[in-house]
Amino acid sequence: MPATHGDPAQLVQSWTWSVAGQLHLRRTKIAERVAQRLLAETPALTRKAGEATQYYVERDVGWLLEHLSQAIALTDPILFHDHIAWAKSMMTARGLKRADLKRTLELIAEVLDEDLSPAVYASAITLIEDAIQRLDTRTEEPAGRLSQPGLHVETARAYTNALVAGDGAAARKLIRDKVAAGTRLPDILLHVIEPAQVEIGRLWQVNRIDVGQEHFATSVSQELMTELTGSLAPNGETGTLVAACVEGELHDTGLRVVNTLLQMGGWNSHYLGANTPKAAIHQAVRRVQPDVLALSVTTPYLAWRLADVIAELRADPQTAGVKVLVGGYPFHVSPSLAKWIGADGTARNAEDAVLLAGDFARV
Template sequence: MPAIHGDPAHLVQGWTWSVAGQLHMRRLKIAEQVASRLLSEMPALQQMGGDATRYYVERDVAWVLEHLSQAIALTDPILFHDHIAWAKSMMVARGLKRANLKRTLELIAEVLDEDLSPAIYSSTITMIEDALQRLDTRTEEPPGVLNEPGLHADCARDYTEALLAGNAQAARRLVREKVRIGTPVADILLHVIEPAQVEVGRLWQINRIDVAQEHFATAVSQDLMSELTGCVRTNGDSGTVVSACVEGELHDTGLQVVNALLQLNGWATHYLGANTPKLAIQMAVRRVQPEVLALSVTTPYLAWRLPDIIAGLRSDPMTAGVKVLVGGYPFHVSPSLAKWIGADGTARNAEDAVLLAGNFARV
């Protein structure tokens, strides 16, 4: 698990000359070398993917290197191992062999040994070797959540089926009928829309649906969330919150659920949305003066942006007192990561986020 290693501002200042920083900066060059060797060894890959194969191989290797560098920077190997497990499930679902991923990791190790300093190589090889050992032990297909019993589970399944069928009208009817019969909006968000989106993401990962279906489902769900919360009026008695995804983070559905639930619980909400630059976040906090800042990131290789944002807030007398709540997939994998980067807390789901924000506001 991550260890506490001093002030986050100092950690970020040392980023460019750290081991992780060197690996990050050289990732594209390394990815080119790995792709060249892999495709020369496995010409069948080129035949399968056509002219775009090299681009996709270089992109995927660069992602592996990003996760590797962030696992080093954040001192938590599980962030890298979990990405490799995800990549394996993606590849197997798309008809690629597990051996392709294994050989890719082996070639990454070879290139690192040749291209980088002993300090970098020694910091990376243990994680790569551990990942190679885990390739044969991790489950290839993540389990679904909609088959589990739960509140409004039947509606969640029907709603998901409507989304996957491309039937936005049917999906909206299901949700509006729930509203008509008096189902609390919070229940619809937490037990219908949110699990449906989790299942959509899972189905895309295992190649049961394509990107267009995933985008369609997300767009319908986001529209419905806006509709459900659009008429909610709050006086902000619970507090004020600014919510944002860090720069580069394009997936904001989870944060929208949190923001909507906060609004329903009496919070005055200022939602900045996806891909928000650091300076914009800091300026919004200075202007709004919220009790809580909620930050979301879904991929570990973007988590390194968070310490810099938090350190900047702490160093400004106008924003030093804001409580920072972080969430997203990296914190599910490694909850103690939140403390390590300087945040005040993290929550595994939207309900916990509302409870924790309330605790912050009462401090």
């Protein structure tokens, strides 16, 4: 794969013909073949999950292939290794066998060896073999942020417990009472709602809550953020922002927090939200001419879409100069990813994002 540092357009172009591109384009057929072989070998999986087993195995193998192709495209193995660690933790918490994940990776290697050229296969097998070795390490439950001391951590724990219990009324009352008692809104966002949502995600990962509880918690938190910031009247004196999650990304809570904090600081925001098509982002930047474009992605294998968006913006004289701030989980795992996709910067948390956006606006 040719070097692509500093040239996001070249990175996106390489996606169509590189090893990563081949894996991406063939992932559906590869996943189908892997699933068929795995289920033929282990009929107990079908007995456990029923008729939908084939669908779920194909889906999960597709995710593995997407993370593998992303790691190859960006020459960053940690993206794939992190997904394997997540998958192992998630499967272990649900009583599934680590051996099933190991065999899945072995079957992926077999199918890739049959389906791809030797040169292409060689680019993938090193990552797969390394992942298989990592499966033999002890599985540790990921630590929760709320188990550590911190500002308003007791409130965050109580808020999380109310959400997990399905008691939206108690969760809303807790936040409203804190605001009425004088707790600063930025503190509510940064030290209660945001860490609570991170904990909700962790609880789903370790099988303490189901997806319905996770969706309920997110809905309540987003509703509260809208309520608490509904009276804001940003003057735009600090800067103008366009904020969006790329197409396919449905998790926008983190971006909402950053957007709200910037609005509180006087920014005029054009918030596009989750799952925003590339063309819509481009059109918004053309129309608004913002000081900063904030882009977010939580799912690592969608990170290439950020590169695609940025490349298109840079190729258009009307949008080429916009400062692009990126954030989300993949950039926590691999901070260097921001440079590879052509962004101007990334931040590890919402507070840092606000500071960096301010620096961009003053340039």
